[in-house]
Amino acid sequence: MKDIAIKRWLRVAALLCCMDNLHATGLRVTDDRGVEVSLPKSPQRIVSLLPSLTETVCELGQCNRLVGVDRYSNHPASVRDLPKAGGGIxxxxxxxxxxxxxxxxxxxxxxxxxxxxxxxxxxxAMESKSSTDAQRVMSKLGQLLEVPDTHRIWRAVDAGVMAAAQSLPPGARSLRVYYEVSAGGFAAGTQSFIGEMMTRLGVQNIVTPDLGPFPRINPEYVVRANPDLIMIGVRNVQGMEHRPGWRGMRALREQRVCVFTAEESDVLVRPGPRMAEAARLMARCIQEKGLK
Structure with missing residues (x-):
């Protein structure tokens, strides 16, 4: 009996030693630069300087750990009262x-x-340009915040995008679309998360893959492509009809232009947990303007 007790004690001691070593090792996460960031434990005070990262932290149920955000982080509403620490750039x-x-x-x-x-x-440091990037970032933040099963959250996002795609009729597949992301003519390329979503919704992106995820497009390029439908945010739409040659394009002649509100644009240009909502906004645009 004495030997059994000793063996049990040794097993418990070994387990406690392993736990101490694990605690001593702390938490290690490799960011998108390939830099391994070591922390003694999961962080309790976080400053987020990118809206998509802020939204992902909150989607993982850890909004309470945020102590500061960038000036553009505005969702969920609770982060609007946090101290502002400038912008991402x-x-x-x-x-x-x-x-x-x-x-x-x-x-x-x-x-x-x-x-x-x-x-x-x-x-x-993390930054998403594609849907795969967004999924990876959510997984890394789950690791950082010790939130299990981030894959379950991402599956729900992916299912929402799929449902939006299935809501559109086959006629959407013939539509050629131009999506302008920001001022200066920066567009959503096929390799971007927005371009990937357009592909899943079945429409054709006029921006060719060789131009990259978010290329700056010459207005003449759009005129030559003559898209059936234009998607653009209210912040960028001013003066659009005065761009050389644009009034003659089919999309403007037939008023096939979706102008997203500032709030809608925020949803659409942030790769993260609201991508299913973004897909629904784009599907509604296609249904109301592209298929009329």
Whole structure:
């Protein structure tokens, strides 16, 4: 009996040792730069400087960990009252440091990554251009926040996109569409998450794959392509009809233009948990304007 008790004690001691080692190892997440970020434990104070990352953190049920966000993060409504720490491209370094975050979430393209790291802050840089990117980012944030089964959340998003596609008639497949993402003529290419969604909805993107995910398009390119339907946000639509040659395009002649509100545009251009809602907005546009 004494030997059995000793063996049990040894097993318990070994288990406790393993747990101590696991705790000592902490949490390690590799970001989109290929940089491994090490933390002693899952962060409790987070600054998010990209709206899609903010929305994903909240979709994972961890909004309460956010202590600051960028000026554009506005969903869900609860994040609007959080301290603002500049933008993704022009972060307010002093404001971020003052918030004492355990980790800062930001885009790989942000100019502030190296500056924050030089000040000793932990930075996880992630940026989604495709649907696959968005799924990977959600998985990495789930790992960071120790939220299990992010795949279940993504499956629900994917099912919503599929349902939106199935709501459209076969006639949608003949539509040639131009989607303008932002001012300056930046468009959604076929390799972007928006372009991928257009493909799933069955329409044809006038932007060719060789131009990349979000190319800057010359207005003449659009005139030559003569799309059946144009999708554009209200922030970018001003003066559109005055672009050289645009008034003669079929989409403008027949008023086949969907002008999304600012709130709708936010949904559409953010790769993350609201992509199913984005698909429904695009499907409604196709139904109301493209198939009339």
């Amino acid at each position: 022009d972060p307010n370094i002093e404001a971020i440091v003052a918030l004492k975050p355990d980790v800062v979430l930001m885009a790989t393209s942000s100019r502030g990554v190296q500056r924050l790291e030089a000040l000793g802050l932990k930075v996880l």
